[in-house]
Amino acid sequence: MEGCYLQLIITKIMCYDVHASLKSQLRRVKHYGNDEQIKEIEEKIVPQTNLPLFHTQGHSHRKLLIYTDCNPNIPTVSKWGLIPSWVKDLNQASSMMRSTLNARGETIFEKPSFRSSAKNNRCLVYVDGFYEHHHFKSKTYPFHIHRKDGEPIIFAGLWNEWIDKSTGEVLNSFSIVTTKGNALLAKIHNNPKLKEPRMPVILLDELADNWLNPITDELDQKEIQELIQPYPDDLLDCYTIDRLRGKAYMGNVEDITKPVEYENLVF
Template identity: 55%
Template sequence: MCYDVKTSLEAQLKRAKRSQDLKAIEEIVEKLGPLTDLPLHHASGFSHPEVLIYTNEDPFYPMVATWGLIPHWVNSVEQQKKIWNSTLNARVETIFDKPSFRDAANEKRCIFYVDGFYEHHHFNNNTYPFFIHRKNNEPLALAALWSEWIHPEHGGIINSFSIVTTKGNGMMAKIHNNPKLKEPRMPLMLSEDLEQQWLTSSADFQKELKGLLSSNNNIALQAHTVGKLRGKSYKGNIESVTQEVVYNELEPEELDF
C-alpha cells in the first residue's frame, strides 16, 4: 500500500516544466503553491494533505487536490468522512469494478509527483520504516485517480485523488511484507514514456491498461531505513525525517536489495 509520502513543490512542478512555459510555472508557484501543504517531508494520507496533481483534462497545468478520493455520488458530509480514509489507495486490479473508483478509472486519471514514499517492513514482530526513491533522485510519477465533488452544504468544489497500487515486485516485494496482506503492494509508478498513456482518455482504456502494466516500466529505486513514522519518537514533518536510521537488530538479508 502507499499511505506515506514525501513531496515538494519542486517535485510537483516536474511535468509543468516540460512545457517550458515559464509564465505558467511562475503562476503555479505564486497562485497554487500557497494553497497546498507543501513541502511535505513526511505526510500520511490519513491527514488528507492538499497537494498538486496533473489530470487528463490539463496534463501540464496542475490543480490543487486533497488525498483521499471522494466519489462524485457522495451526498453528505457524513458519508464523505466515512469513505475518505478507505479511498487513499485504489488497487489497479479492481478500479473498474469498485463503485468508488469505476467512473474515475474511465474518465478521470491523474499523476501525483513525489520525491519518494515510505513503506513499513515487518521483522520479528516489529515494523521498520523505509524511505524509497529513485536512484537518480528525480521525482516519481505515481498513477492516480481523481474526482470532483460538490460540497452539499456550501456548494464548493473539492478535488480529491487516490493513489493506484499494484503488486509489489523486485525490491518492493521484499520491503512490503505485511503478514496481514496476501501479497506485497506498491504504488503504480510510471516511466516518462507511460505517463501520457495513463493520462490519455480512451473508451478502451481498460484493455489498454493491461498493456501498460506489462510494459517495461524501468524505474531504478533505492531505499534505506528511517526513524519511526508513528508513536512518541516520530519527528514530524521536518526535513530530517528522511535521514537514514540504522536498526542493528535487522539482519543483513533484510536489507539486501
C-alpha cells in the same frame, strides 16, 4: 469533460506514506509551462497546498498537486482520498476518503468508488518517494523508497471533482492506484497480515502520458490496464529512516527523509 474549466482555479492496501517536495511536484509544469504560468502557480496555487511534505500519512488527507487528463500540464490542488460523485454530503465524503487513499489496480474499472474515475478522470502525481514498513522479529522498520537516478516518481492516480451541495464548494480529490509488489517491495513490504506485497503503480517516464489518454472503447481501456504493473525493481533504491509512528516521530521535517541505521535489523 464536465467541470474541466474549473481546474485552473480550484482544484489495508498501501501506499499511505509519501515524500513530496515542491521541486518534484512542480517538475511537470516547469518542463511544459512558460515563465508566467510557473510564477502564477508558485504565487497563487502552491500556497493552497500543504507542501513541502517530507512525510505525510494518507489519513491526514493532505493537499498535493496532481496533473489531470483534463489539464495535464498545469497542476491542480487536490486532497488525498477520492470522493466519488455519488457521495451525498460532507459527512459521507469524510468517511469515504478514509477508504479511498488507494485504488487496487486490478479492480478500478469494477468498484463503484473508482470505476467512473478510472474511465474518465485519471491523473499523475509526482513525488520524491514513498515509505513502507518492514517487519523483522516482531518490530517494524520504515524504509524510504525512491528512484535510483534521483528523478521524481510518477504515480498513476484517479481523481474526481465533487460539489458539496450544502455550500456549493468544489473539492478535488485523488487516489493512488496500486498493484502487486515487485521484488524489492516483496522484500520490504512483508506484513504477515497481508496476502501479498503491494506497491503504488509507478509509471515509466516514457509511458506516463499514456495514463492520461481518453478511453473511447475496450481497446483503449485495455491499454490503460496494461500500464498497471510493478515498476522494475532495478530502477528503485531504498534505505531505512527514523520512526514514522509513535512518540519518536519527528513530524513533517526534512530530517525525516535522512538515512538511519538500525543495529538490530538484518535486511
